[in-house]
Amino acid sequence: FPFHTPWHSPPLPPGSIPSFSHRKGFSSLPMSRIKCSACCCGREDEEEEGQEEERARHQLLHSSRPGSFSLGFSSALEYILCIRTCRSARNYAGMNGLYCCVPCKPRYRRLVDNIYPRAINEGLINMQMQKLTFYAISHPEKLERIGEYLVQRMARDLARLRFVQVKIAVEAMDQLLEACHSSPSLVQFTENHLRMVQKLLESNIPAMEQLATTSFVKFSNIEENSPSYHRQYDFFISKFSQMCHSSHDEQWKGMRCAGLRGLRGVVWKSVTDGLHPTIWERQHMDKIVPSILFNLHDGGEDPSGASQCDLSSRNVFSTLDEENERDRDDPHALSDLCLRELMGKATFGSMRAVMDPLLKHLDLHKKWQPPPMFAIALFKAILYSIQTQNSYFVIQELINHLDTMASSNAKIRIGIATVLSSIVNIAGTSIGPLLLSIFNSLLKHLRTSVEFQQSSYCPNKEDETTYQETLINAMGDFANALPDYQKVEMMMFTVGNIPSLSASNECKSSDAFLQHVLVKTLLKVATKYRTAYLATVFTDSFLATLLRLAIASDPQVRLNTLYIFHTLLDRHDNISCLTHLGYELDVSDLQLTVEKCSRADQMFIRKHTNHLLTTLYKCVLKEGEGTELMERLDAIQCILCLLCIEVGYDEMLLELYRLSLTLQDYALDSTHKISDEKRMGVHNMVAKFLNLSSQLMALPSLCQHVQQVVAKRASRGPPLMNLVQDVVETKEEEEEERRRLTIGEINEQSGMIFDRAVIVECLKAAGKDSSRVMVPLSCVTMTTPSLTPPPTPLSPNGLEDEDSGRGRERRDVDVDSLDLSFDSSPPDSPVRSGRKNTTVFTLLPNKVSTGLPISVQALRLMVNTPMDAIEEEKRAMEMTSSVVEQLRSRPFEEISDEICAHNEEGDIVRTVSRLLARNSESVRMSEMGRTGGARPKDIFDIQLPSSYIY
Structure with missing residues (x-):
């Protein structure tokens, strides 16, 4: 109830009605007691306030009780004044020097005032807080006004440094926020709450900033039912990021933790509200991500450089109140948790906004320097979170x-x-x-x-x-x-x-x-x-490239290519036993895993046997001298053993024996200018392979022959060929030990080399078709590596034999004449009536086509043998230069006569005779089958049975 009291009058007690006894001459005139709805009535709606105001005005102006005193609205009014509403009373009091007594405050203000204690050390009065909470729940329309009044009191107490009252206001706001989370006025109340948090953060007082952060974290845990379209968090992001970099005062650790919790709350609140996607904008991520990373690596590495980042599994979707005590006080652990939550809540479209500032931060702080332990731990945490x-x-x-x-x-x-x-x-x-x-x-x-x-x-x-x-x-x-x-x-x-x-x-x-x-x-x-089927990995182009690299000029490239064959051919983890295989008296001690070759692998290896084994032979020829010679020979031996184990069917084993015996012949040939060390290495490689394969094939006679040769070499051969180190020597052998054979003399001593005939007999006794083992491999085309991918092999048997080698030589002789014609007549036919398909003349007088017939095997070899592009190009250039030289130096008549002398089609008489003979043969063939030369019936003259006619 607002009133004005003269200066000489004593103050009235709160809640009393002024009477005229306080004034001279009016003591006998009692005053009527008037109730104002804004002060005493519990109905405080705006509509009811207006009705009560009209009722009070009518009572003041038209009072008819005896002894009552009528009041009017005039300038002489000094003692009592009723204002329209309590809300306008405050403004009017400030303008006219009036003041408001306690009963004239709104009820929500009185409830708010009652939560403050009389003593400064008592804290929030819980009983009064419960009344205020009940009032706010019962009157949701007053929740906004309660928030405004609490912010007003908190700002006044903060300005006067009354930190106890400030904490009481913050605690009251937090309790009201939790209790009224489903109120329809929650959006308006949260705006006041955020205003309070902002004022506390602007104070630059560490205790108040941490208090504000705690209140904001509680607010971020509340799920709002109604959206807020105009709320922004720009100030909070900037302030919390600033707190994350605090390092000057004594409370830097608490300030950083508060800043990290604040950023975590901003991310949590923004992501859960679908109407706030602006958190992923570049301007925000440029502040949030560096702040998190700064605390993650500052103090997160020990002096040795090892990161202490905990990569254990965490629930990145837990609520903010579930932090343990370690995370609450440790900026490093808290920043790790913030990063995981940030990446866990990022969608696919917003991940780039996080990654760009993250990579930029690592560049600026030089976190890529080896060993990049922090960067590794950081990206592992990211990948485990998304x-x-x-x-x-x-x-x-x-x-x-x-x-x-x-x-x-x-x-x-x-x-x-x-x-x-x-x-x-x-x-x-x-x-x-x-x-x-x-x-x-x-x-x-x-x-x-x-x-x-x-x-x-x-x-x-x-x-x-x-x-x-x-x-x-x-x-x-x-x-x-x-x-x-x-x-x-x-x-x-x-x-x-x-x-x-x-x-x-x-x-x-x-x-x-x-x-x-x-x-x-x-x-x-x-x-x-891990190879399952050879045809799956060894495609034509892939295998062609590997075979080309296996005979490259770089020794290390050749060795690595052999290792590639090792890992792709080995399907049963036998490579550890075969890498540096020695001479094993009992192969079962190696515990090799041997399975039957599948039909698909047989078809594949039958198709590529020719080029694979030819390449292995070239590898042996390519290996020169050096300290790594034995290592490369061991790699070749390992491939031979893997082929024997993985695709060890009969035909393949026979071809491997052919290759082994050919390598032995190569080591025995004195025409090859190779060192004795390489010769002995090749002999040892062949011996160890034959020992392994003979025991795997379970051929006792062949095993005995291999053991005899190895034992003989150990006793009489060069020391490097002694594969059996613990040989028990007899007296006779001790006498012979006085003079060991050199590598050049082992061929002269019987029993020092593997006999091809003995091996063939052993295989034949086991029921194998060993006829191809007797045919050595041809080495004519194996000296120059082919740089083009090898075509499809010729035959199932694969490798070239001596006949095919002679056909190859014949092709080398005839290729310069460019005469690709062939005669279909038998070689013993006196008259060559057959027709040639192609004829190209040559200008080289010293190279004339022999005209000998080409066998089917030689023809297959000519078509399917890998072509050497370098040799073909060189040969074409030589022929071109030769033709040009002859055209420049020799007369035209001489050249034409020479061409006609060697070209059958240049003779007109022979050409006409051949054409007449061909025509006569075609006539005879067309007349064959006709009886009496009768003309065949026309189709229209054929009489069909009546049953065929409809």
Whole structure:
């Protein structure tokens, strides 16, 4: 009830009605007691306030009781004044010097005032707080006014540094927020709550900022039913990010934790509300992500550089109140939790907004330097937090960043590649859609690094080599995470990028090194693949490239190619026993896994036996001297053993015996200029293979022959050919030991080499068709490696024999004449009436076609034998120059006479006779079958039976 009291009058007690006894001359006039709805009535709706106001005005102006005093609205009013409403009373009091007594405050204000204690150390009065809560729930329309009044009192107490009253106001706001979470006026109340939090954050007082953060976290846990279309969190993001970088005062640890909890609350509140997608904008992520990462790596690494980031599984969708005590007080653990929640709530479309500032932060703070332990732990946490199907996006972003940093320091690129190698196995099969794209990017970086290393601008070649090794390991780990069919695609893709080197043509200086690096890459990928069927992995183009690389000029490329054959041929994990196989008296001690060869593998190996074994023979010929000679011979021996175990059917075993005996002949041939060490290495390789294969085939007679030869070599041969170190020597052998045979004399001593006839007899006794073992392999075309992919083999038996070798030689003789014609007449026919299909003359007088018939085997050999592109080109150039030289030096008449003398079709008489003979034969064939030369009936003259006519 508002009133005005003269200065000489004593103050009235609260709640009393002023009477005229306080004034001279009016003591005998009692005043009527008037009730104002704004003060005493419990109905406080706006509509009811207006009705009560009219009722009070009528009572003041028309009072008719005896002794009452009528009041009017005039300037003489000094003692009592009723204002329209309590709300306008405050404004009127400020303008006219009036004041409001306690009963004239609205009820919600009185309830708010009652929660404050009289003593400063008592805290919030819980009983009064319950009344205020009940009133707010019962009158939801007053919830906004309660919030406004609490913010008003809190701002006044904060300005006067009354921190106890400020905490009471914040606690009351939090309790009202939790109790009224389903109120229809919650949106308006939350605006007041956020205003209170903002004022506390603007105070720059650490205790108040932490109090505001705690209140904001409680607010972020509340689910709102009604949307808020105009709410923004820009100020809170900026302020919380600033708190995350606090490092100057003594409370920096608490301030950082408060800032991280605040950012966590902003992310939680923004993501759960679908009307606030602005949290993923670049301007916000540029503040949130660096703040989290700053606390993650600041103090998150020990002095040795190892990251302490906990990568254990966490529930990133837990509520904010479920933090343990360690996370609450440790900025590093809390930042790790914030990062996981941020990535866990990011959709596929918003992940780029997080990754861009993350990569930029790692660049600015130099976190790619090897060893990049922090970056590895960071990306592992990211991949464990996001959905599995989105993992490939992180891999793609990291590769794109590697593209961006392609011209940067090698150590930075090494760090990025190391991170990529460490996390690619987590992505698993989700990278399938971008398989070739990602692998092509890695190969492009590998090629770029090789070219840069070979240039003169490379400052540190050792770092570039380390970078290449890291990329190769990344591709190997990348292949390990893929299914088998995609590993095959990766190997095919890698093979397609290996450059072909030509001995005659000039090539880039980096091509040879790139070939070496890509072969190592292919080996790394091949080690992750488990072969099921040979035809699946050894396609025609893939096998052709491997065979070409097996006889390359670089020894390391040849060795790595042999290792690729090892890992792809071995399907039963026998490679560990066969890598450096010695002479085993009992092969069962090796515990090899041998299974029957499938029909599909038999068909495949029968098709490619020719080129595979020919390449192995060339590998032996290519191996020169050096410390690694024995290692390469062991690799070739391992392939022979793997072929015997994996595809050891009868035909293949016989071809392997042919190859072994041919290699023995090569080592015994004194015309080859090779060292004694290589000769003895080849002899030992053949002996160990025959020992293994004879025991696997269970041929006692062949095993006995092999053991006799090995024992004889151990006693009389050179020391390096002693495969049996613990031979018990007799007295006679001790006398013979005084003079050991040299490598050149073992062929003269009986029993020192493997006898081809004995081996054939042993195989024949076992029921094998050993006729082909007697035919040695032809070495005519094995000295020059073929640079073109080998075509389809000729026959199931595969390798060239002596007859085919002679046919090949005959082809080498006749190819320069370019006479590809052949006669269909038998070789003993006196008259060659057959017709030739093609005739091309030659200008070389000293090379005349022999005209001998070509056998079917020789014809197959001519068609299917791999062509040497270099030799063919050289031969064509020589022939062209020879023809040009003859045309320039010899007269035309002499050349024409020579051509006509050797060209049958140049003789007109012979040509006419041949044509007449051909026509007469066709006439006789057309008349054959006719009786009496009768003319055949016309179809219209044929009489059909009546049953055929409808």
